Amino acid sequence: MTDDREKILAAIRRSLRGTDKFDAARNPASPLTSMPQGDFESQFGKFKAELESLGGLAEALNSDADASEFIAEHTGPASSIFIYNEIANLHRSLVESLSESRHVRFGLEFPVGYDKRDAAAFDAAVTGCAACVAETGTVVIRTDMRLPAALAPKLFVVVDSGQLLASLDEFFTDSFGNTDASNLFLITGPSRTADIEKQLVKGVHGPKEIVVLFINQ
Amino acid sequence: MRVFLFVPCFVDQVFPNVAASSMKVIQHLGCEVVFPEHQTCCGQPAYNSGYRDEARLMAMHEVSALLTIKPSPAPATKYDFDFKHDYIVGPSGSCVAMIRNFYPELLADDPRFEQVSQDMAKRTLEFSEFITKVIGVDKFSGKLDATVSFHDSCHALRELGVKDGPREILKRINGLRIIELPYNEVCCGFGGTFAVKFPEISTAMGDEKLKTFYETGADILVSGDSSCLMHLEGRARRMGSTKRFMHIAEIMFQSIDGKLTE
Amino acid sequence: MTELKSRNFKRLYKKEIADQKLRENLRKATIQASGKRNDSFSEVDFVFLRDEAKKIKQESISHLNDLLSQFEDNAHENGCTVFYAESPEKANAYILDVARKHEIKKIVKSKSMVTEEIQLVPFLEKYGIETVETDLGEYIIQLAGETPSHITAPAIHKSRTEIARLLHEKIGIEQNDDPAFLTGEARRVLREKFLSAEMGISGANFLIAENGAVVVVENEGNARLSTSAVKVHVIVTGIEKVIPKFSDLRIFMRLLGRSATGQKLTSYVSLIRGPRKEKEKDGPEEVHIVLVDNGRSRLLGTDHQEVLHCIRCGACLNVCPVYRSIGGHAYGSVYPGPIGSLVTPLFFGPENAPDLPFASSLCGSCTEVCPVGIGIHHQLLSMRQEIKPGSKHGLESFVFRNFRKTMLRPGRYKLLTRLARVFSSTSIVRKILKGWTGYRDLPQLPSRSFREIYKSEGGKG
Ligand code: SF4
Numbered sequence: 047m048t049d050d051r052e053k054i055l056a057a058i059r060r061s062l063r064g065t066d067k068f069d070a071a072r073n074p075a076s077p078l079t080s081m082p083q084g085d086f087e088s089q090f091g092k093f094k095a096e097l098e099s100l101g102g103l104a105e106a107l108n109s110d111a112d113a114s115e116f117i118a119e120h121t122g123p124a125s126s127i128f129i130y131n132e133i134a135n136l137h138r139s140l141v142e143s144l145s146e147s148r149h150v151r152f153g154l155e156f157p158v159g160y161d162k163r164d165a166a167a168f169d170a171a172v173t174g175c176a177a178c179v180a181e182t183g184t185v186v187i188r189t190d191m192r193l194p195a196a197l198a199p200k201l202f203v204v205v206d207s208g209q210l211l212a213s214l215d216e217f218f219t220d221s222f223g224n225t226d227a228s229n230l231f232l233i234t235g236p237s238r239t240a241d242i243e244k245q246l247v248k249g250v251h252g253p254k255e256i257v258v259l260f261i262n263q
Numbered sequence: 264m265r266v267f268l269f270v271p272c273f274v275d276q277v278f279p280n281v282a283a284s285s286m287k288v289i290q291h292l293g294c295e296v297v298f299p300e301h302q303t304c305c306g307q308p309a310y311n312s313g314y315r316d317e318a319r320l321m322a323m324h325e326v327s328a329l330l331t332i333k334p335s336p337a338p339a340t341k342y343d344f345d346f347k348h349d350y351i352v353g354p355s356g357s358c359v360a361m362i363r364n365f366y367p368e369l370l371a372d373d374p375r376f377e378q379v380s381q382d383m384a385k386r387t388l389e390f391s392e393f394i395t396k397v398i399g400v401d402k403f404s405g406k407l408d409a410t411v412s413f414h415d416s417c418h419a420l421r422e423l424g425v426k427d428g429p430r431e432i433l434k435r436i437n438g439l440r441i442i443e444l445p446y447n448e449v450c451c452g453f454g455g456t457f458a459v460k461f462p463e464i465s466t467a468m469g470d471e472k473l474k475t476f477y478e479t480g481a482d483i484l485v486s487g488d489s490s491c492l493m494h495l496e497g498r499a500r501r502m503g504s505t506k507r508f509m510h511i512a513e514i515m516f517q518s519i520d521g522k523l524t525e
Numbered sequence: 526m527t528e529l530k531s532r533n534f535k536r537l538y539k540k541e542i543a544d545q546k547l548r549e550n551l552r553k554a555t556i557q558a559s560g561k562r563n564d565s566f567s568e569v570d571f572v573f574l575r576d577e578a579k580k581i582k583q584e585s586i587s588h589l590n591d592l593l594s595q596f597e598d599n600a601h602e603n604g605c606t607v608f609y610a611e612s613p614e615k616a617n618a619y620i621l622d623v624a625r626k627h628e629i630k631k632i633v634k635s636k637s638m639v640t641e642e643i644q645l646v647p648f649l650e651k652y653g654i655e656t657v658e659t660d661l662g663e664y665i666i667q668l669a670g671e672t673p674s675h676i677t678a679p680a681i682h683k684s685r686t687e688i689a690r691l692l693h694e695k696i697g698i699e700q701n702d703d704p705a706f707l708t709g710e711a712r713r714v715l716r717e718k719f720l721s722a723e724m725g726i727s728g729a730n731f732l733i734a735e736n737g738a739v740v741v742v743e744n745e746g747n748a749r750l751s752t753s754a755v756k757v758h759v760i761v762t763g764i765e766k767v768i769p770k771f772s773d774l775r776i777f778m779r780l781l782g783r784s785a786t787g788q789k790l791t792s793y794v795s796l797i798r799g800p801r802k803e804k805e806k807d808g809p810e811e812v813h814i815v816l817v818d819n820g821r822s823r824l825l826g827t828d829h830q831e832v833l834h835c836i837r838c839g840a841c842l843n844v845c846p847v848y849r850s851i852g853g854h855a856y857g858s859v860y861p862g863p864i865g866s867l868v869t870p871l872f873f874g875p876e877n878a879p880d881l882p883f884a885s886s887l888c889g890s891c892t893e894v895c896p897v898g899i900g901i902h903h904q905l906l907s908m909r910q911e912i913k914p915g916s917k918h919g920l921e922s923f924v925f926r927n928f929r930k931t932m933l934r935p936g937r938y939k940l941l942t943r944l945a946r947v948f949s950s951t952s953i954v955r956k957i958l959k960g961w962t963g964y965r966d967l968p969q970l971p972s973r974s975f976r977e978i979y980k981s982e983g984g985k986g
Pocket residue numbers: 784834835836837838839840841842864891894895896897898899901
């Protein structure tokens with residue numbers, strides 16, 4: 047089917063002919079009126095406060111072992127847990143100790159174009175992230191599998207403390223804009239809706255619980 | 264400095280007391296007041312209803328009329344108004360906004376009025392603004408034993424940015440208790456011809472406003488715009504309420520000798 | 526051009542406003558939403574953000590053809606297909622074509638105002654393709670066979686009891702009006718749809734020219750699934766959504782969530798660069814971007830160009846006292862509220878919405894909250910001047926012509942007003958005043974006007 051490309055672009059050009067062209071010099075200042083700057087402690091404090099005000103959870107832990115213990119505590123003994131490849135690679139000891147107490151499966155086991163029902167079978171998913179933003183309590187996910195993290199009722203995000211950004215100003219920059227992944231996904235708190243009488247309900251189509259674990263390397 | 268009193272047509276006709284009170288308060292505060300007799304209507308009703316051409320003609324008339332004390336055939340070329348020292352002051356945020364915010368645009372393409380409408384806009388103030396910005400609110404004091412709430416008209420609030428001024432003035436009246444209306448930035452539903460074109464919506468909005476007023480328990484609703492008050496009072500009367508509705512100029516004037524008239 | 530319900534605004538609003546319960550629900554919900562919005566701007570500078578946003582939108586719209594071409598090039602490079610559609614028919618036909626090519630039986634769809642505008646869902650259903658709205662509010666509305674009554678909260682007019690009854694009847698769940706329960710049941714039903722559908726449709730909040738990315742914001746996670754758990758993803762959006770830079774999102778993202786629901790950032794933001802990459806194991810194999818014009822390009826170069834800046838946050842609806850009184854359905858348009866009163870006549874022709882620009886007290890609350898600085902109430906005012914009601918309503922134009930004539934002649938003004946005082950109780954005057962006196966008392970007319978008092982007291986008043 048041929049589209050209306052030429053027609054529309056010509057109509058736009060015609061209508062705009064002779065009108066003012068704006069070229070907005072961007073004001074580089076941050077619109078934030080208060081923001082903890084500098085050290086990890088205060089930025090983590092902000093991140094935690096933001097995420098927890100939305101009903102999420104954030105912890106700073108010292109080791110993979112602590113993280114594994116934490117995840118085990120927050121999932122039932124019969125739970126099945128999906129582990130993203132990057133976690134399996136970077137946090138081997140976390141995965142090893144978790145698999146002793148929980149049923150875990152790995153991204154590696156899934157072929158390209160796997161059946162999406164298989165990704166819907168988990169109680170929890172453990173993923174890494176591309177960045178975290180203190181200002182809003184946001185985690186940014188960039189993975190080779192979109193669905194497990196989108197479908198599991200619980201999502202654990204394991205973060206290296208160096209990945210914490212102070213504000214959205216630092217995230218919306220070329221280094222993230224020019225990613226070569228097919229998508230970036232920003233998650234800020236649990237999935238939610240207020241479509242029924244404006245009453246907030248957590249956990250609609252996405253994870254009802256989101257836990258972000260910072261591991262101090 | 265002289266004050267050229269701008270009396271919107273419906274104030275002239277329906278609320279002469281508001282104009283008279285404004286004049287007397289300003290005189291009481293030591294300023295000379297003149298009433299340019301040729302003025303009629305600023306043209307806002309036509310302008311807001313889409314009759315731009317009618318509004319333009321009325322604006323042209325009003326510019327000449329307001330700047331000239333004694334009647335002369337419009338448009339006058341020589342004005343009595345001194346653009347360095349005099350002010351145009353009107354007891355209506357809505358009509359003042361018409362002159363200040365819309366005349367310059369409305370008359371921009373007429374060489375006779377382009378400059379003068381801009382100059383005039385800079386010297387035109389709403390009544391409470393004139394008290395707080397030019398005279399100084401501490402020059403005024405009064406006393407009255409009453410409980411009031413203040414209603415912000417949308418045009419005063421959002422077109423002119425009048426918010427704290429009227430409240431500062433009311434605080435200068437000893438014995439006056441002021442209770443803020445909840446949701447005080449929400450429109451009362453008057454809206455000019457909107458009030459008669461969509462009366463069900465207009466009165467639904469009026470009822471919400473009245474409900475918040477009744478909730479405060481105040482006796483009098485004070486505002487800087489008689490049009491809002493006319494709508495609210497008319498609705499309140501229809502629904503059987505006996506609450507009072509007063510323009511801020513009226514309550515100021517009466518507070519000078521400390522007695523509320525009936 | 527089809528006839529829209531918005532022609533009958535006067536009839537529609539009278540019906541809606543009579544519904545006390547609706548008004549109460551709506552008022553509660555919108556006041557809550559506006560309050561949250563206001564609170565959420567505490568730690569950012571609203572004016573700074575709004576002015577930046579306005580500047581960027583002005584730039585975007587004034588360079589629309591260049592930015593669209595740039596977006597298109599980059600989207601192609603990312604592996605997307607871009608399709609321009611001048612009319613709803615063209616857009617719908619293309620999407621049907623895509624669905625047929627892939628033998629699609631079921632589509633999962635997330636929120637998109639443009640799809641409402643082009644009536645995509647009824648169109649696809651007519652051709653036997655099940656198209657499921659997956660946003661909870663939209664799902665409720667779809668089950669009820671209604672249209673959304675709000676841009677961001679489509680079921681805002683429905684009470685939990687009504688929703689409970691509806692879900693009970695339509696999907697056979699236990700009758701229980703707890704929102705958490707209802708949400709859980711809807712999730713269960715819709716999850717199965719996500720797992721069985723092969724095609725997804727979403728809107729777009731922004732198109733980024735410099736990298737071809739499409740931005741979709743949401744709270745529930747349904748857009749994430751509609752764009753990811755499918756073989757084919759179709760994005761349907763308006764041509765005005767393109768902005769120059771990825772970094773511009775730092776402005777818009779901070780404004781959108783706050784303005785819509787008082788959130789610092791919406792729960793989910795998907796930045797979509799295209800179909801799955803070779804190393805990726807899921808995600809759509811094809812991504813189509815349908816850019817709809819439908820009257821937008823006509824607005825360029827007119828005084829109404831800035832209406833195209835709208836990011837559909839819904840803040841102007843929440844704060845509008847008219848919207849609060851009559852609800853979204855009264856407008857008879859996909860786009861209700863203050864912005865709806867503008868875009869309805871602008872997109873679909875003034876003859877389709879002759880009353881909407883007048884259905885405002887011009888209080889300016891909408892303009893005050895608009896995150897992209899659209900002078901909404903001033904736009905309404907200038908629309909009024911263009912529509913020129915006089916040509917249609919003879920009496921009104923007669924009144925204003927004479928009003929003007931009177932006002933230009935102070936002598937006539939004096940005489941007429943004095944006459945009016947005498948004749949104020951005659952039936953013709955009463956008829957003119959009916960819109961007032963049917964609902965409110967008239968003030969008691971004083972015996973003398975101010976100018977008479979002034980004159981008689983020798984200029985002392
Ligand atoms: S006009 Fe402004 S406030 Fe209204 S929906 Fe659009 S962006 Fe939001």
